[in-house]
Amino acid sequence: MRIVLFEPEIPPNTGNIARLCAATKTPLHLIEPLGFKTDDKHLKRAGLDYWEHVKLTIHPSFEHFVRTVEPYRLVMASTKASVAHQNFQFQPIDTIVMGPETRGLPQEIMALSPHAVRIPIWGEVRSLNLSTATGILLYEAMRQTDLLPD
Template sequence: MNIVLFEPEIPANTGNIGRTCVATGTRLHLIEPLGFRLNEKEIKRAGMDYWKDLDVTVYDNYQDFLNKNPGAKIYMATTKALNTYTEVNYEPDCYIMFGKESAGIPEEILLENKENCIRIPMIGEIRSLNLANSVSIVLYEALRQNNFSGMNRVGHLHHHSWSESL
């Protein structure tokens, strides 16, 4: 899987998303301009000691991202979409793009990709969910659809097995 952040602005969100990407074996793509420097302590604090293990690529702009990922299947998360994030079938190598915290993905990009726009349902006039939460929600649905390929699906207690206590 691939998560794409279009011009992210808040370092703590990007740090948290980076940690989620490491935990799920997902690549992170950052499209500049960024609202922070990648060496900021807020990113490292949110990403904790996982940031060094992150597979991350930074692009000069959206066109640079497209040029370096030709033919990529890109789903675009936006509150303006007609389809919910559960109504699509995510390919194992797809890209899921999220816009910057203050404005989302620009409408001209959304209009070029209407059929691949997805939304997380919300009630009322809530503008949007937190970016890191939104990424987690959609990414885990995509991973679920792909049977959590390569991920640990069973946990273990240190002193007892689950079957002993049942």
Template sequence: MLHLVLIAPEIPHNAGAAGRLALATGSRLHLVKPLGFSLDDKHVRRTGLDYWKDVDLQVWDDFSELRQAAYPSARFWFLSTKAGRAHWDAEFSDGDYLVFGCESRGLPEAMVREAGMHGLRIPMAEASTRSLNLSTAIAITLYEAVRQTGTL
């Protein structure tokens, strides 16, 4: 099973889309507080449609709590436009955690720096845009991990 981690997500639509992606791929969705919305929010449920109740969801008070619970066997990959390595150059394994930051700020730069080779970016044309929509970035990375691990 792959794991999707959203740290401090702000937009319910993106969390709902991530939940739908998690369900479609047999992955677990981890939401790390603070959340910019209520999980009862109609927008989260609407984006997840009637599937939201079936999403394998865990909510954490902070990232260190999640990391400690997954330690030592789990590998974490940190997605950021500030990372140097392309997501398709990673060698994903079943059980990996794909970590994404909030929509307005992304992951803290220190976290990406500390990740080293586990910091990943989705390549984009230089002058095109500063970032992709969070749910789009999740889909791109998750399906590359699914392709490599054969988890479907």
């Protein structure tokens, strides 16, 4: 299992996701351009002292990520996806791709995979916070694939 943040914009979200990745031993890949510097104090504070436990790779482009990592299956997260995350069959070597906070994944990235999921929400909210959504998807994927520790 891997997490990819495509052009993340908000340092605390990325820091929280890094902490999530440290807690689950999930590699984290960031796709540039980033909306912050990697030495940002808010990024470091949100990740607390867990950064040394994160397997972090920063890629200059999504093409570079795909070429160098060769992900098994890309699972795109989008509010526009037709399949709810709980109805999707995750696999242990999936790569969950999250888009930027203010605009989501662009169509050209979404088009790279037939696999896309959404998190059902009610009410007037358009989407969930990026770190919250990442946690929901990762833990559901780990639950389905028996990757959660006891």
